[in-house]
Amino acid sequence: MKKLIVFSGAGMSAESGLKTFRDNDGLWENYKVEEVATPQAWKENPELVLHFYNLRRRQLSQVEPNSAHYLISELENKFDVTVITQNIDDLHERAGSENVLHLHGELKKVRSEKHYNLIYDWQYKDIQLGDLCEKGTQLRPHVVWFGEDVPEMNRALQIAQEAEILIVIGTSLNVYPAANIAYSVNQNCDCYLIDPNPPTLNGNQKFTIIEGGAIEGMNSIIKKLIA
Ligand code: APR
Numbered sequence: 727m728k729k730l731i732v733f734s735g736a737g738m739s740a741e742s743g744l745k746t747f748r749d750n751d752g753l754w755e756n757y758k759v760e761e762v763a764t765p766q767a768w769k770e771n772p773e774l775v776l777h778f779y780n781l782r783r784r785q786l787s788q789v790e791p792n793s794a795h796y797l798i799s800e801l802e803n804k805f806d807v808t809v810i811t812q813n814i815d816d817l818h819e820r821a822g823s824e825n826v827l828h829l830h831g832e833l834k835k836v837r838s839e840k841h842y843n844l845i846y847d848w849q850y851k852d853i854q855l856g857d858l859c860e861k862g863t864q865l866r867p868h869v870v871w872f873g874e875d876v877p878e879m880n881r882a883l884q885i886a887q888e889a890e891i892l893i894v895i896g897t898s899l900n901v902y903p904a905a906n907i908a909y910s911v912n913q914n915c916d917c918y919l920i921d922p923n924p925p926t927l928n929g930n931q932k933f934t935i936i937e938g939g940a941i942e943g944m945n946s947i948i949k950k951l952i953a
Contacts, residue, residue: 730805731889731952732798733907736813737896738940742817744785748898749822755782764872764905768839772864773855779854779867783833786815787850794895794940795821797948804952810882812897812904814869815905818923827885829878839866855949879903886910893947895920896940899927918947 736746747754754763755778761767762778799822801807807819808825818826834938837843838859845868846859857865870876886892889911900906909929913918917933920943924935936943 727806728890729888730801730807730891732809733894735897739815739817740811741939741941742789744789744815745949765874776853783850786833791817791821792941794944797944799823808885810907825942827878827882829876829882835868836865839864874901883910885913887912889915897927903936
C-alpha cells in the first residue's frame with residue numbers, strides 16, 4: 727500500500743462547527759491567543775486558561791466529525807494512512823482514523839504542569855485549580871502553547887519523509903515548526919492542498935491546489951485517488 731499523509735489544521739474541523747484561529751480577527755473563540763494559549767498566560771491567570779479550555783472541551787463534546795474526516799478514514803481501505811494534525815480535537819479519531827499524530831496536543835488529555843510525562847486521559851471533563859497529578863502538582867491541558875516545544879515534531883518529519891502522497895488540508899501554514907511538514911516530503915511525492923483561501927507555499931514541491939472547503943476538496947481528491 728502507498729504511504730499517504732494527511733496534514734490537517736483548523737479548517738479541517740470548520741465544517742463541524744469549530745472555528746479556525748486566523749479567520750476571526752486574530753481571536754480564538756473570542757479570546758486573544760496570548761491570554762489563553764501561552765506559558766505566560768498560565769503563570770498569570772491559570773483560572774482563565776482552564777476556563778477557556780474547559781469551554782473548548784465542552785464544545786468538542788457537542789460537535790461531530792464532518793464527512794471530510796470520514797473520507798480521510800476511508801482512505802485506509804486503499805492506502806497506508808497517517809494523519810498528522812495540528813488540531814487538538816478528536817474528530818479524526820471519532821471518524822475512525824487509526825494513526826493520528828497530534829502535533830499540538832490533545833484537548834481530552836491533561837498533564838502535570840511539572841512532570842511532563844505524567845499524562846492522563848481526561849475525556850470531556852473540566853479541569854479545576856486543585857486537580858493534581860499523582861505527585862501533587864497542578865494539572866494543565868495537554869496542549870502545546872505558543873513558545874513551547876513540539877515534542878512530536880521529529881517523529882512527524884520522519885513520517886512525512888516517507889510519504890508518497892501528501893494531502894494538506896485546512897491550515898494557513900503560519901505556525902512553525904508544524905508548517906515544515908508541508909515542505910518535508912521528498913520530490914516525487916504527489917502533493918495536494920485543500921483550502922478555500924489557499925496559503926502561499928514556500929517549498930519547492932509542486933502542489934495540486936483544490937480551492938474549496940474540506941468536504942468539497944476531499945470529495946474531489948477521493949475521485950482522483952480511488953479512480
Ligand atoms: N475547509 C478547509 N479549510 C478551511 C475551511 C474549510 N471549511 N475554512 C477555513 N479554512 C482554512 C483557512 O482558509 C485557513 O487557511 O483553514 C485555515 C485555518 O488556518 P489557521 O486558523 O491559521 O489554523 P492552523 O493553520 O491550524 O493554525 C495552526 O496555530 O493557533 C495555533 O496551535 C494552533 O494548531 C494551531 C496552529
